[in-house]
Amino acid sequence: MEEQVSEKKVYFTVEELINILKPIFEDENIAKISHNAKFLMHLLKNHNCELNSIIFDTMLADYIKDSSFKHGLKQQALSYLQYDMQDASELLGKGKMMKTVCELPLHDVFDYFTNDAFAILKLAKYHIENLTEKEINLFYEIELPLTKVLFEMERNGVSIDTKYLKEFSDNIDIQIKDLEKNIFEIAGCEFNINSPKQVGEVLFEKLGLKSKGKNKTKTGYSTSAEVLEELAVEYEIAKLILEHRHLNKIKSTYIDVLPELVSTKDKRVHTTFNQTITTTGRLSSSNPNLQNIPARTEIGNNIRKAFIPENENSVILAADYSQIELRLLAHYSDDPILTSAFINNEDIHATTAAKIFNVKQEEVTKDMRRKAKAVNFGIIYGQTRYGLSEALSITPQEAQEFIDKYFETYPKIKEYMETTKLFAIQNGYVETLYGRKRYFGNELNSSNKNIREFAQRAAINAPLQGTAADLIKIAMINLNKGLNDKFKSAKMILQVHDELIIEVPNDIVKDVAELTIKSMELSQPLNVPLVVDLNYGKNWKEAK
DNA sequence: ATAAGCACGC
DNA sequence: GACGTACGTGCTTATA
Numbered sequence: 001m002e003e004q005v006s007e008k009k010v011y012f013t014v015e016e017l018i019n020i021l022k023p024i025f026e027d028e029n030i031a032k033i034s035h036n037a038k039f040l041m042h043l044l045k046n047h048n049c050e051l052n053s054i055i056f057d058t059m060l061a062d063y064i065k066d067s068s069f070k071h072g073l074k075q076q077a078l079s080y081l082q083y084d085m086q087d088a089s090e091l092l093g094k095g096k097m098m099k100t101v102c103e104l105p106l107h108d109v110f111d112y113f114t115n116d117a118f119a120i121l122k123l124a125k126y127h128i129e130n131l132t133e134k135e136i137n138l139f140y141e142i143e144l145p146l147t148k149v150l151f152e153m154e155r156n157g158v159s160i161d162t163k164y165l166k167e168f169s170d171n172i173d174i175q176i177k178d179l180e181k182n183i184f185e186i187a188g189c190e191f192n193i194n195s196p197k198q199v200g201e202v203l204f205e206k207l208g209l210k211s212k213g214k215n216k217t218k219t220g221y222s223t224s225a226e227v228l229e230e231l232a233v234e235y236e237i238a239k240l241i242l243e244h245r246h247l248n249k250i251k252s253t254y255i256d257v258l259p260e261l262v263s264t265k266d267k268r269v270h271t272t273f274n275q276t277i278t279t280t281g282r283l284s285s286s287n288p289n290l291q292n293i294p295a296r297t298e299i300g301n302n303i304r305k306a307f308i309p310e311n312e313n314s315v316i317l318a319a320d321y322s323q324i325e326l327r328l329l330a331h332y333s334d335d336p337i338l339t340s341a342f343i344n345n346e347d348i349h350a351t352t353a354a355k356i357f358n359v360k361q362e363e364v365t366k367d368m369r370r371k372a373k374a375v376n377f378g379i380i381y382g383q384t385r386y387g388l389s390e391a392l393s394i395t396p397q398e399a400q401e402f403i404d405k406y407f408e409t410y411p412k413i414k415e416y417m418e419t420t421k422l423f424a425i426q427n428g429y430v431e432t433l434y435g436r437k438r439y440f441g442n443e444l445n446s447s448n449k450n451i452r453e454f455a456q457r458a459a460i461n462a463p464l465q466g467t468a469a470d471l472i473k474i475a476m477i478n479l480n481k482g483l484n485d486k487f488k489s490a491k492m493i494l495q496v497h498d499e500l501i502i503e504v505p506n507d508i509v510k511d512v513a514e515l516t517i518k519s520m521e522l523s524q525p526l527n528v529p530l531v532v533d534l535n536y537g538k539n540w541k542e543a544k
Numbered sequence: 545a546t547a548a549g550c551a552c553g554c
Numbered sequence: 555g556a557c558g559t560a561c562g563t564g565c566t567t568a569t570a
Contacts, residue, residue, distance in 0.1 A: 195567055196549055217549070224550065249551055253565055278561055282554085289563045292553035300552075325554095381559035391559085450557060461560045465554090497554045497561085 010102050018047045031055040033124045035073045035116075038275070041151050058120055060143045061127035063276035064135050066439055071276045077119045080126050085119060086112060134435035142434065142473050143275065149480040149492070150273045150283075156491040157268030158290070159503075161306045161539070162259040168302065169255045172247055179244040186237040193244050199223045209235055226390075250294060254303045261288055268310075273495065280462050281436045281469035282497055291496045293540075307540035309503050317509065317536040318543035319516045320499035321472070323348060324530070325380045325464045331526040332463065333416035337409060342528035349373040355409040356402055375402050379413065380464055382457035417460050424459035432466035433525075434474075468498060471522060471530070476500065479519035487512050501540065509536060 024030055025044060033056040034040055041051045062071040069075070077083040091112050092099045101109045131139065184190050187207065191198040200221030203209045209231060215222045223241075231238035261269050271290045273283045285291040293307070294300025309316055326348060330338040341351045346361075353364040353372035364372075374391045381387075388399035407414040424430050429439045443455035476495065483490050487504075490512045494501035500520070504512045513534055520532045537543045 192567080194565090197567075219548070222549085245551080249565075253552070253563095257565090274562095280561060282561060284562050285553095286563060289553085292551090292563065294552060295554090296552085378559060381561095383559045384557095386558045388559085396558095453558075457559065458561095465560065468554095499554085 011105050012102055014102060015047060018044060018049050022049045026050045026052055028052045033058070033120055035059050035120045035123070038147050038151050038154075041147075042154070045155065054144070054147070056124045056128070057144060057147065058123040058127060059276050060147065061124070061131060061139060064139055064143060064436070065127065065131065066437070067276075067279045067281065068439055068441075073116065073119060073123075076123050081119065081122055083119060085115060088112075132435075138435050138470075142470065142477070145477045146473050147275065149476050150275060152480065153492050153494070154270055154272060156493050156503075157263065157266060157270040158493045158501075159268050159308050159310045160258050160262055161308045162262060165255050165259050165306050168306075169251060172251050172255065172299075176244060176247050176251070179240050179247070183237060183240045183244065186240070193241060194248060196221075196223045199241060203231070203238070203241075207237070209238070246297065247299065250300050250303065254293065257288060258306065271494075278469075279438055279458075281432060281466040281473075283469070283495060290494055293496075295544075301541055304541035304544070305539045307501075308538065312538075314503055314505045315509055315536045315538060316540050316543045317502045317504050317513060317516065317534065318499060318540065319502075319513075319520060319532050319534040320496075321468070321520065322531040322533050324468045324471070324498050326376060327526060327528050327530065328464045328467050329380060329413060329416070330528045333410070333412045334527065335410045335412035335416075338413065339528055345529075345531075349376055352376055352406070352409070356405040371402065375406055379406065380461060382417065382460035384453075384457075420460055420463065421456050424456070430459045430462050432463050432470050434467070434470040436466050436470060438462040438466065471525070472498060472500070472520070475520040475522055478522070479516055482515045482519055483512070487515070501543070504536065 018025075025032070026049065031053050032051065034051075034054055035058045037051065037054045037057045044051050058073070058076065059071045062069070062076055074085045074087065077085045089098075091104070091109065092101070128136075180193065183193060187202050189202070189206065191202055193199060197220060200215075200223050203223065204211075204215070204221050211227055211231060215227045225242060225245075228238045228242045232242060258269060263270060269288065269290075271285045272287050273285055275283060277284045283291075294303050307316060323342075326338070327342055329335075330342050337351075337355070338348075341348055347369075349369050349372045350361060350364045352375060353359075353368040354361045356372060356375065357364070357368050359368070371392055374388065377383075378388050378391065383391075385396040385399040385403060388394075388402065389396040392399065420430060424440060425444045428441070428444070429437045431437045438458070440455045440459065443451050444459070446452045446455070472495065476492065479500065480492060483492065483502075487508055490502055490504045490508060492500060492502050500516065502512060502516065513536070517532045517534055521530050524530055535543050
């Protein structure tokens, strides 16, 4: 009770600690082993200390070994070493009362730190002994070098036009208020439009609207976009609620949040790219998530105007892979029609449309192309007739006909999918071009049809999505090296799964564009061309 | 704090 | 008869 408020006792400062260790951290001739090196690199860099010569990272190694688990130090120590490590919260407390290590006597934290270090060393040994040659290769050729690239990208951050967002916010506020007024008028009462529960009660009880399809969830009425869209045909209020939801989503998730996250130090927003989260090998982005900035709707797309270069002497350059997963499907299946379509640079959805509708390429209508696009898209995910019927608003029977026709057209794709499933069932995993594995446990043999078929679809998708992830990671490593060597003033700032965003000074934009395409094409590793689309402009929207 | 419902991206 | 596209993050509300 004696250390209630005001004066926190500080036993030592982070600076003191880091300065003692700085000569070691920075010495290139002293190899280091870490758990989550990127986090430590940020911590040290914030105190002007580099972390050089990281030769192993137990978090990355565990992710490579099996992406489906959590990769925390404590979990790993328990499962591989049978160590039950002290939780940080036992030492520091949690919530508001949480202390920093500086507020504890050194000898109290000493045990904790030495235990950590000891566990990391033991785990590194464990992993090095257990990683296969292919996994070691994935580790040293891709994941470990990528850590450094991601670190630099996170530190670069991205410049945000806060003035623009403020105006946008005020503007959208007026529209939201307006919608609100109209909705309340039709409803004949006021309620919280942000509450699905209240929306359901108003629509289905007070107003007695009838939905044709299902409109129930576990807990009550469903007011999902799917349900509201169907209602919107007949009822104005459903349309208004949809619009309200959309505007509110855009405002509360992006417009009002991004400006708050601008760092006072450099006026830029710094995301975290998580390297060990997804089961397929993709990155994820958080705090904020800059991989889900709106793109589909006009209003959402305008958020991208807020992503700008630091000054007018630079541009935002965006480069993305064209149809990378379908190209990988062509590569893996070696299907002659799909492969030749890519080699001849055909419009792939139109080609598919011509085949499944039995018409000539030039007779393909927009609607046929739209349907074929949905089929192509669905194939990558092992989509069922039900999913496709939903996507196209057709019956499952009709959807099945499309799928049958598709496999008739592309028999080698059917074959590839069957082979992949069989491999997964026999081996319990599937893998990417670079040996990244995804395991399935017992799911592929589950007596539960849902679990079983879900796992089968994942087995089909994982090599495609995962290989695409491998490829862009390699491209990022190459590009980063090229930029650091030749174009120091250009900054890689974002990755969105098949797209890279770079901030480039005007005078070198042509050179950097060329380097980017070259880096992403990767000397054409597939039996179909890997094609990169590139554009630049004064903001992210213009770069698309 | 946590769960549920919903919606944004690829 | 219900359930039927992969992978994520994060908002708000409601409940505890």
